[in-house]
Amino acid sequence: MLTGQITSAILGIAIAGAILFLVRRDHLHGPYALWWLSVAAATFVLGVFPGTVGWLGRVSGISYAPVLPIIVAVALILLRLLKLDIDRSRQERRVRRLTQKLAILERELARLGGTPVPDDDGDDS
Numbered sequence: 001m002l003t004g005q006i007t008s009a010i011l012g013i014a015i016a017g018a019i020l021f022l023v024r025r026d027h028l029h030g031p032y033a034l035w036w037l038s039v040a041a042a043t044f045v046l047g048v049f050p051g052t053v054g055w056l057g058r059v060s061g062i063s064y065a066p067v068l069p070i071i072v073a074v075a076l077i078l079l080r081l082l083k084l085d086i087d088r089s090r091q092e093r094r095v096r097r098l099t100q101k102l103a104i105l106e107r108e109l110a111r112l113g114g115t116p117v118p119d120d121d122g123d124d125s
Contacts, residue, residue, distance in 0.1 A: 008047025015040035035080070 019036045022028035028036070046052060046069060057065025 005047050005050050009044055010047075012040050012042075012044025012047055015043060039076075 016037060019028065019033055019040060023030075023033045053068055054065045057063075057068050060068065062068050062071075
């Protein structure tokens with residue numbers, strides 16, 4: 001029967017292996033891979049050294065130390081979601097600006113060529 005420590009260590013190694021496989025296949029890029037490798041390393045360390053959670057709980061003043069990894073995990077998930085939203089907003093802004101520049105260039109090209117520009121509102125109907 002596997003203990004929680006062994007299971008956690010195996011899970012950390014499996015996550016690290018999966019991340020390295022994805023990087024090798026070019027499905028995951030550098031900064032994202034580092035993020036997930038740090039998650040795998042933390043999982044492995046907590047599995048191999050379970051006393052770390054108790055020590056961190058005492059240092060931080062948390063009376064029930066096993067809840068500490070859950071609190072940290074939720075906080076990291078929220079930070080990751082915030083970063084994803086920031087990146088998505090930046091990409092949407094870039095796409096909007098590129099679309100506006102393209103429309104300006106198309107209008108200018110049509111004006112210089114003497115052909116009228118069709119009004120395309122995006123409707124296919």
